[in-house]
Amino acid sequence: MDGKTIVCRCSDVTLKEIRKLISQGYTTFEEIKRLTRSGMGPCQGKTCGQLIMREIANARGQKIQDVKFQTNRPPVVGVKLGLVAEEARRNEK
Amino acid sequence: MKQAELVIIGGGPAGLCAAVSAARSGAKVLIIERNKDLGGQLLKQTHMFFGSEKQYASLRGIDIPAILISELEKYKERVEIIKEATVVGVFEDGVITVLEKEENYFKIAPKALVLATGAYEKYLSFPNNDLPGIYGAGAVQTLMNVHGVKPGNKVLMVGAGNIGLIVSYQLMQAGVKVEAILDAAPKIGGYLVHASKVRRMGVPILTSHTVKEAIGKEELEKAVISQVDEKFSPIEGSEKTLDVDVMCISVGLTPLNELLAMRGCKMKYIPQLGGLVPLRNENYETSVENLFVAGDATGVEEASAAMVEGFLAGLCAAEKIGYRLDNFEEMKNDYLKQLEELRSGPAGKHILSGIEQIVL
Numbered sequence: 001m002d003g004k005t006i007v008c009r010c011s012d013v014t015l016k017e018i019r020k021l022i023s024q025g026y027t028t029f030e031e032i033k034r035l036t037r038s039g040m041g042p043c044q045g046k047t048c049g050q051l052i053m054r055e056i057a058n059a060r061g062q063k064i065q066d067v068k069f070q071t072n073r074p075p076v077v078g079v080k081l082g083l084v085a086e087e088a089r090r091n092e093k
Numbered sequence: 094m095k096q097a098e099l100v101i102i103g104g105g106p107a108g109l110c111a112a113v114s115a116a117r118s119g120a121k122v123l124i125i126e127r128n129k130d131l132g133g134q135l136l137k138q139t140h141m142f143f144g145s146e147k148q149y150a151s152l153r154g155i156d157i158p159a160i161l162i163s164e165l166e167k168y169k170e171r172v173e174i175i176k177e178a179t180v181v182g183v184f185e186d187g188v189i190t191v192l193e194k195e196e197n198y199f200k201i202a203p204k205a206l207v208l209a210t211g212a213y214e215k216y217l218s219f220p221n222n223d224l225p226g227i228y229g230a231g232a233v234q235t236l237m238n239v240h241g242v243k244p245g246n247k248v249l250m251v252g253a254g255n256i257g258l259i260v261s262y263q264l265m266q267a268g269v270k271v272e273a274i275l276d277a278a279p280k281i282g283g284y285l286v287h288a289s290k291v292r293r294m295g296v297p298i299l300t301s302h303t304v305k306e307a308i309g310k311e312e313l314e315k316a317v318i319s320q321v322d323e324k325f326s327p328i329e330g331s332e333k334t335l336d337v338d339v340m341c342i343s344v345g346l347t348p349l350n351e352l353l354a355m356r357g358c359k360m361k362y363i364p365q366l367g368g369l370v371p372l373r374n375e376n377y378e379t380s381v382e383n384l385f386v387a388g389d390a391t392g393v394e395e396a397s398a399a400m401v402e403g404f405l406a407g408l409c410a411a412e413k414i415g416y417r418l419d420n421f422e423e424m425k426n427d428y429l430k431q432l433e434e435l436r437s438g439p440a441g442k443h444i445l446s447g448i449e450q451i452v453l
Contacts, residue, residue: 003220003306015218044351047216050368065362069369072355074182074190083198087190091094091200 007055008048010041018052022059029053029070039070042078097123099410100189100203102180102352105133106396107388108209109161110403111410115207116168118411118418123173123203125180125191132158133211134231135396137238140259147431148397155238157400183356187383204414205383207406208353209399212346212367212389217251220306226313230260230343237267245339249316250274251304252343255395258287260341265294272335275302275318277325304340305332313338346393353390356381365447366392374453375429376409377402385410392451394435394444401431 005015013036026032029039029052038052039045053067060067099115101108104126116122130136138154149157165172178193189201214229216222226245228236230252236242248269250261253276261271274291279301281288288298301321308315320331347368354360358371359380370392371379378385387406388399405428412421436445 003308004223005218005220006223007218009223046213050215050347051218065364069354072351074184074355075192076181076351076355077179077192079181079192079198080195083192083196087198087200 007051008036008038008041010043010047011037013038013048015051015055018055019059022055027056027060029056029068032056033070044072044076045070094188095199095201097121097201097203098414099123099205099207099407100125100201101207101209101407102189103127103133103209103211103388103390104131104174104176105209105211105388105399106135106157106161107211107390107399107403107406108133108207109158109165110400111207111209111385111387111407112172112403113161113164113168114404114407115411115416116165116172116407118408118421119171119416120411120414121171121173122168123175123201125178126174126176127179129177130158131162131174131176137231137234138396139238139263142397144395144397144435145431148400148435150397154396157396180352183352183384185357205385205410207385207387207403207410208390209386209388209403209406210349210352210390211399212348212393214342215345215347217304217342217344219304221309222307224307224309224313225311226309226338227307227340227342230256230341231346233339233341234260234263237263243267243269245337246270247272247335247337248339248341249304249318249335249337250341250343252276252341252345253278253281253283253288253298253300254343254345255283255287256346257341257343258283258291260343261291261296262287262294265291265296269339271296272337273297273299273318275299275304277301277303277321279323303327307340308334313340316340346389348390348393350390353379353384353386356384358384361451363392363447363450365443366451368393370451372451372453376413376425377406378409378413380453383410383413385413392444392447398432398435401428401435404428405432 033039038048057064098121101124112122135154144150182190248271305319306317319327353371385406387402
């Protein structure tokens with residue numbers, strides 16, 4: 001079994017990388033996100049979220065419901081900054 | 094900034110029913126739908142529904158949106174629909190932001206919201222799980238039943254829940270061979286009527302099995318499966334290799350909850366409901382005032398339950414902003430009773446054990 005197991009499809013993060021970080025003591029989703037960009041891509045954690053939470057839970061001997069996901073922030077999909085500026089200008093008038 | 098009375102996010106089964114119910118009560122309704130067509134998951138459900146007549150049982154899912162849309166047309170002077178638009182933010186002051194066709198971004202200030210965003214498919218980790226040919230079962234259903242595209246020739250279905258079983262049957266209807274259906278659980282998760290149907294057609298359903306590895310250069314060529322023990326660990330020596338060019342991952346859905354979480358709704362992870370869901374009261378209003386939820390976003394269930402929740406949430410959201418039907422109590426009790434009936438079976442018991450943890 002030498003194939004890669006992809007956990008985050010947006011940023012090509014593998015299960016091996018996630019497990020290595022967890023073994024180094026990074027046992028929250030937010031920490032792993034900052035180090036790998038998992039959860040920051042176009043899907044905003046919809047593929048990797050529960051997979052990483054499950055890994056964290058297993059490593060900490062917890063249940064998945066006891067593991068925190070990341071903080072959700074707008075926008076949930078990519079928006080061109082020009083469009084945001086246009087709407088801001090419209091609202092100023 | 095656009096002003097609105099009641100904004101409904103999502104035009105699937107729950108959202109459409111919420112819109113019908115709120116418009117019938119007299120509220121001005123704005124539906125925001127991400128896709129080109131209203132109907133959500135109903136649009137690809139070519140099978141007949143169970144349940145009672147009130148939830149359109151014995152009809153095929155694909156025929157239900159037209160019925161709900163014609164119902165909405167009765168109130169067309171107070172119904173607005175924006176398609177191909179995504180709500181990208183929900184803010185503390187109640188304002189929402191919308192991206193329409195990737196070329197128009199604007200704010201809306203609604204009096205109340207019904208969030209009916211549905212759910213999305215969970216994924217699995219195994220070596221080479223990113224090879225082309227590996228899909229979510231729902232994605233394959235969309236390819237076949239919406240776009241008329243055959244996904245491949247030989248399929249391994251991973252997951253024996255209702256979606257896995259139904260999509261397997263629909264693949265066979267499309268002339269695709271299903272090599273096997275497997276599930277890590279020791280028992281088949283879906284209804285036995287669906288399981289019997291695919292078994293009669295010669296498809297083995299392998300319980301206590303998992304996919305160990307996908308094999309292929311440019312695309313999926315083979316899948317290695319193995320038996321698992323009671324702790325879901327693969328049993329060494331039990332591996333089998335199947336020649337397949339398509340693998341469908343059907344290991345459950347999880348509520349699409351990011352807008353609720355960003356708005357600050359109190360949330361709880363409930364495994365029976367598929368993931369992180371908002372706490373809500375009997376009227377389907379969340380911990381944030383005037384923010385209602387319905388359908389899979391509040392816990393993954395069948396489309397029939399999503400529709401009734403939609404009717405109920407739409408009725409209550411309209412009432413909350415001043416549009417109370419004369420027979421409000423009667424309608425509300427009818428919807429609550431329908432939900433109780435839908436959840437009265439063995440699968441319902443499991444769902445109810447989750448719901449009791451989120452009702453405010």
